Each structure stands twice: as C-alpha cells, then as structure tokens.
Amino acid sequence: MxxxxxxxxxxxxxxxxxxTRVLGEAGINIRALSIADTSDFGILRLIVSDPAKAYQILKDARFTVSETEVIAVQVPDSPGGLAxxxxxxxxxxxxxxYLYAFLGTKGDDALVIFKVEDIGKARKIFNEKGIKFLDENTLYRL
Amino acid sequence: MTYWDKEKECMPREQLRTLQLRRLQETVYRAYAFVPAYKEKMDQIGVKPEDIKSVEDINKLPFTTKQDLRDNYPFGLFAVPMSDVVRIHSSSGTTGKPTVVGYTSKDIDTWAELMARALYSAGASRYSVIQNSYGYGLFTGGLGAHYGAEKIGASVIPTSGGNTRRQIMLMQDFGSSILTCTPSYALFMYEVMREMGIKPSDLKLKAGVFGAEPWSESMRREIENKLEIDAYDIYGLSEIIGPGVAIECNNKNGLHIAEDHFIPEIIDPDTCEVLPEGEAGELILTTITKEALPIIRYRTRDLTTLDMEKCECGRTHARMRKVLGRSDDMVIIRGVNVFPSMVESVLLDIPGVEPHYLLVVDRKDNLDELEVHVEVSEQVFSDEVRKMERLGLHIAKELESALGIAVRVRLVEHKTIERSEGKAKRVIDKRNI
Structure with missing residues (x-):
C-alpha cells in the first residue's frame, strides 16, 4: 500500500x-513517475518521499491534485519476472x-507500482501467492 | 410584506397608466424641444409630441440605440444645460467611443430611490451592513448601489471590486449582511473564502443583490447553496439610469420594473414589431422621469418576457423574466444562437463541475467550431485517463443536446480561467467575420 x-x-x-520545480524547492524527492497523456491534457502520477507534504504544496500552488492508493510490488529482476x-x-x-516502474530496487527485486481496481483483494492474493509488496514507509525511504 | 414606497410599488394599474401617460408626454415634449437629435428623428417620420395621446402611442416614436449615444458623443443627447448636470458616468468604450450619461441632482435622487426600493425588496433595512463590491468610478454599479444603501440608512462598506482577500476579511470583521456585486464575483469570493479557510457560517451574510451580467437559475442555486444566502437578481443599464431599473422580490419570480419611472415594451428584434404580453423578445425601455438624459424607446438588446399580472408580493409593476441573454453576448455558430448562460446551466447540472468556463469560437475550413473550456475541479479529477476522457465526452454530449450543435470540450486546469471582479468574459470569438 x-x-x-x-x-x-x-x-x-x-x-x-x-x-517538478515546486516539489524540488520543497525538498521533496520524486521516486517514481509516469504520465498518461491525451491531446489536451496529461495526468502526472508520482511516488514521492513525503506524499502528504507534496499534496499540500501542490494544492497551495493551485494544481488540481489527488491522492491515490497504489501498491508497490516486488518483481524478480529477471526475464519473465513481471510476466x-x-x-x-x-x-x-x-x-x-495501470502500472509503471519504480526507479530503485529492493534487494534483488525490481519494483512496479500497480493501480488496481480492488486493493484489498490484491493484498489478499499477493499474500496467498507469496508475491511481496512494500509497506509505504519503506517505499518512501528507498 | 414591507415596501420601500408602497404607494408607488403597489399602485393600481389604472392609476399607474395615468401617471405614465402624463410623464411620457412631458418627456417627449422635453426631448423634442431640447434635444436636436430627437427632434430630427421624430420629424423624419412625422411624429409630433402632441401625437402621444395614450401610453400605447409610444409605438409611434422612433427607437434609440447605443449607436445614437455614440453619434452624439459626449453630451449631444442631454436635455439640460451642463450647469444642471451634477454627475457624469460612462461605459468603458471597449468597442468604440464610450457612451456617456448625465444626471441632474433630481436624477441622482430618483436613482437612489430606485436602488433603495431594490435593496429593501431584497431584505435590506437600516440595520443592514451592506458590502458594496460593485466597481466605483465611471461604471454606474458602485455609486448607484451606494446611494440607495445610504438612502435606506444601512451601513455601507464601499469596498468596490478587487482585493478579494481583504474584502472577505472585512466581510467577516464588519459583519456584512448583504453583498452587492456581479454574480461571477460572488462565486469567486466563495473560492477565495475556501482558500482562506472561512466558512459561510463564520459570516453574517444573509442576502446578495447580484447583477450587471446575465446569470442562470442554476447559477443562483449554486450561489445560494455555497454562500448560504438568498440571491436576488437586479437589473439596470447606465443608458437608462444604472442599477435599480428592476429587482426581484422574495418570490424570485421575475424582476419588478419600476414602471412609475420607465415604460417597458417587448419587440421582435428582427422586425421591430411590438409583441403581445408574454412573448419573448428584446426589452425596450423609455425613461419618463429622467431630466438630464431622457431616453425614448431604448433598445436594450436584452432578451426577456413581460408579465403584467400582480405579483403575490402585492407589487403591481410589470415583471420581466430573468434575462438569459443579450443579443450582444449571443454567438451564432453554424446558424444556431448560443448564449453563454445556456452553457452555464448545463455545466452546473453536472455534479462536481464548476461554472468557470469559456467559449472559444473559431472557423476552420469555413466551418464554425465551438470549443468549451471547462475547469477540472478536485471533485471531478481522477488519476485515470479514461475517466477524465469520459467526463469530457459526457460534458460535450450534454452541451450538444442543449445547444443543438457539436461541441468540443477541453478540460483545463483548475483556476486558470480568468476570474472576473466585474463582468465576466465568457466568449472569445476568433472568427474574422
């Protein structure tokens, strides 16, 4: 989560x-990002070192911003790992x-950020199947 | 029910008609005698002041347009010497020579009476604290509302437009109970209030008297819900006198036109024929008490209907329906008449969408295109592209079914469409026609 x-x-x-300048000046580090774009607009998705602070700072800078629950999954860093x-x-x-890659790694594993429809169900399945995912505090500090 | 001037506001219509005829005859005599431009126009069609034997005879008189005011710039239509003029107001003149209007001291007093009536009708009294955020200066809104509020004996805060954060601080600290400004500025104030962390319940605001631009019923609901006040529509135009020509009562079922000072008619804007009561068309106004600048049959360009039935509030003066468009604001796109207020209504009916919008009209390959810019509020923002695209398409579909033409919707960032402290700009027409 x-x-x-x-x-x-x-x-x-x-x-x-x-x-990115606004975040940089507030001392917030971007750990992962993806942009989904259309011809008129884009949606920037960020994993940052301090989400609560980033949210407030961007809001104060008059951006339209929201917080979304995602899940950072550890994926074996070898061919077929993600598959x-x-x-x-x-x-x-x-x-x-949607999903996108995280910039850093956790041990030998790559990290992939997933946005799933039902996050509770995802957690349950990952636990059952032995798929590892990171708790948020570990993620922000990577 | 309380009235500022019960005798006038609830005058039986027979009696009102008699008063109107006497005042109309006086006005026409004076205009003919003292304003060469009126004499010339009347002579051209062979009408003499003595031909006006009934109020209905008004339709024998020629119309006056904004162009007539420009052609006689600056003081050519004044019916009194400048020594009797105590005040001059003027339009901004963004589309040519400004239009200039003048007042004698009696005119100023008439205007204050009308504004007092209007504010009283919206619940103001000597105990009210009225924050007047209409612009002070050449624009008639600020001073017009100011004199009326003082006449009532209310405490007036002449904030004028702008410096919104300070306005809100004063509103809270001084306990303003009535706000007067344009409806778009009222909504902007609400946004700034939220940014400042001030809730309507922190304020003593009870009512607002909003005008100077057309606004829809949905916009009224929006303002009333957000600011938790009663929102009243006021109508006026500087050429006639300024704000206070017509005002809603608490039934909010049409605006009472002060018929002891103005005679309203409705015409078909294309044929100029007078239309029967109840039919929609352009509002024509004749001033019957103005000294400095009598105006005969002014083409307001505002589209509305008239209702002569006595109102439940007891007032007998004609009611005009809320103006939902000006023939000036109207844009014709592929032959279809589009009013910004129609777009506003549609947007306000979609949950979470705010009425900050801009119509951009362009012509590509000889085809008119309408693009509507709509701000993405936090409420409707999603991190999923398909949900945002679905929102854009949904808005476009709703607009298309209301307007009857294809619309492209562009979602834009929150608070990027210019907020107005006066009249909002809603249309950019890039066509070179």
Missing amino acids: AKQISVFLENKVGRLAHV SVLEQMTEQELSIE
Whole structure:
C-alpha cells in the first residue's frame, strides 16, 4: 500500500517543469513517475518521499491534485519476472488500471507500482501467492 | 410584506397608466424641444409630441440605440444645460467611443430611490451592513448601489471590486449582511473564502443583490447553496439610469420594473414589431422621469418576457423574466444562437463541475467550431485517463443536446480561467467575420 500523488496538467509548455520545480524547492524527492497523456491534457502520477507534504504544496500552488492508493510490488529482476506476477493476477481476475516502474530496487527485486481496481483483494492474493509488496514507509525511504 | 414606497410599488394599474401617460408626454415634449437629435428623428417620420395621446402611442416614436449615444458623443443627447448636470458616468468604450450619461441632482435622487426600493425588496433595512463590491468610478454599479444603501440608512462598506482577500476579511470583521456585486464575483469570493479557510457560517451574510451580467437559475442555486444566502437578481443599464431599473422580490419570480419611472415594451428584434404580453423578445425601455438624459424607446438588446399580472408580493409593476441573454453576448455558430448562460446551466447540472468556463469560437475550413473550456475541479479529477476522457465526452454530449450543435470540450486546469471582479468574459470569438 502506498500513496500516489496525481496531478492534472494541461498540455502546455512548462507545466511539467513547474510541478517538478515546486516539489524540488520543497525538498521533496520524486521516486517514481509516469504520465498518461491525451491531446489536451496529461495526468502526472508520482511516488514521492513525503506524499502528504507534496499534496499540500501542490494544492497551495493551485494544481488540481489527488491522492491515490497504489501498491508497490516486488518483481524478480529477471526475464519473465513481471510476466509471472501478471499471470497470477489474471488468474485471480484482479484487474489492473495501470502500472509503471519504480526507479530503485529492493534487494534483488525490481519494483512496479500497480493501480488496481480492488486493493484489498490484491493484498489478499499477493499474500496467498507469496508475491511481496512494500509497506509505504519503506517505499518512501528507498 | 414591507415596501420601500408602497404607494408607488403597489399602485393600481389604472392609476399607474395615468401617471405614465402624463410623464411620457412631458418627456417627449422635453426631448423634442431640447434635444436636436430627437427632434430630427421624430420629424423624419412625422411624429409630433402632441401625437402621444395614450401610453400605447409610444409605438409611434422612433427607437434609440447605443449607436445614437455614440453619434452624439459626449453630451449631444442631454436635455439640460451642463450647469444642471451634477454627475457624469460612462461605459468603458471597449468597442468604440464610450457612451456617456448625465444626471441632474433630481436624477441622482430618483436613482437612489430606485436602488433603495431594490435593496429593501431584497431584505435590506437600516440595520443592514451592506458590502458594496460593485466597481466605483465611471461604471454606474458602485455609486448607484451606494446611494440607495445610504438612502435606506444601512451601513455601507464601499469596498468596490478587487482585493478579494481583504474584502472577505472585512466581510467577516464588519459583519456584512448583504453583498452587492456581479454574480461571477460572488462565486469567486466563495473560492477565495475556501482558500482562506472561512466558512459561510463564520459570516453574517444573509442576502446578495447580484447583477450587471446575465446569470442562470442554476447559477443562483449554486450561489445560494455555497454562500448560504438568498440571491436576488437586479437589473439596470447606465443608458437608462444604472442599477435599480428592476429587482426581484422574495418570490424570485421575475424582476419588478419600476414602471412609475420607465415604460417597458417587448419587440421582435428582427422586425421591430411590438409583441403581445408574454412573448419573448428584446426589452425596450423609455425613461419618463429622467431630466438630464431622457431616453425614448431604448433598445436594450436584452432578451426577456413581460408579465403584467400582480405579483403575490402585492407589487403591481410589470415583471420581466430573468434575462438569459443579450443579443450582444449571443454567438451564432453554424446558424444556431448560443448564449453563454445556456452553457452555464448545463455545466452546473453536472455534479462536481464548476461554472468557470469559456467559449472559444473559431472557423476552420469555413466551418464554425465551438470549443468549451471547462475547469477540472478536485471533485471531478481522477488519476485515470479514461475517466477524465469520459467526463469530457459526457460534458460535450450534454452541451450538444442543449445547444443543438457539436461541441468540443477541453478540460483545463483548475483556476486558470480568468476570474472576473466585474463582468465576466465568457466568449472569445476568433472568427474574422
């Protein structure tokens, strides 16, 4: 379980630079990010060192921002590692909204951020199947 | 029920008609005698002041337009010498020469009476603290509301527009009970209040008197729910006198036009024919007590209907329906008339969507295109692209079914559409027609 910060951005020059500058000046480190974009707008998704502070700072800077529950899954850092995790999720009919890679690693494992439809169900399945995921405090401090 | 001036506001219509005829005749005589432009226009169509034998004869008189005011810039339509003029107001003149209006001291007093009536009708009294956030200066809104509020004996805070955070601080500290400003500024104040962490329950605000731009019933609900007040619509225009020409009572079922000072008519804006009571068209107003600047049959460009039935509140003066558009604000897109207020209504009916919007009209390959910019509030924001796209499509579909033309919706960042401290700008027309 982890908190992701999501920011609505218009496709305009300099908007991404502005968000990252605001976070940088507040001493917040970006640990993972992804952007989903359309022709008019993009949605920036961030895992940061201090989500609560980042949320407030971005809100004060007048960005449209929200907090989203995501899950950081440890995936074996070898060919087929992600595939085997995804296959088990498919088997259990756990639908995924989106996913993206985390910049760092945990031990020998790569980290992938998942946004799933039903986070409680995901946790239960991961526990049953022995798929490891990180608690939020460990994640922010990586 | 309390009235500022019961005798006038509830005058039986027969008696009102008699009063109107006497005042109309006086006005026409004076205009003909003292304003060459009126004499010229009347001579052209062969009408003499003595031809006005009944109020209905008003339709023999020529119309006056904004262009007439410009053509006679600055003081050509004044019917009194400048030594009798005590005040001059003027429009901003963004679309050409400004229009200039003048007042004698009696006119100023008439105006204050009308504004007093209006504010009283919205529940003001000498115990009210009225925060007047209409712009002071050449614009008639600020001073107009100010004189009326003082006439009632209320305590007036002349904040004018702008410096919103300080306005809200004063509103809280001084215990303002009535707010007067444009409806779009009222909503902007609410946003700033939220940023400051101030809730409506921290304030003593009970009512607002909002005007100077058209606003929809949905916008009224929005303001009333958010600010937790009663929102009253006030109507006026500087050419006629300024704010106070018409005001809602607490039934909020049309605005009472002060018929002892103005005669309203409704015409078909294309054929200029007078329409029967109840039909929608352009509002025409004639001033019948103004000294400095008598205005005969002014084409307001505001579209509404008239209802002559006595109101439940006891007032007998004609009621005009809330103005939902001006022929000026209207944009014609692929032959379809579109009013910004129609877009506003649709947006307010979609949960979580706020009425901050902009219509951008452009012409590509000889085809008109309408793009509506809508702000994404935190309430409707999702981290999932398909949900955001679905929102955009949903808004577009609702707009299309209300307007009858294809609409492209562009979702824009929260608080990026310019907030107005006066009249909101809702349309950008990029077509070079």
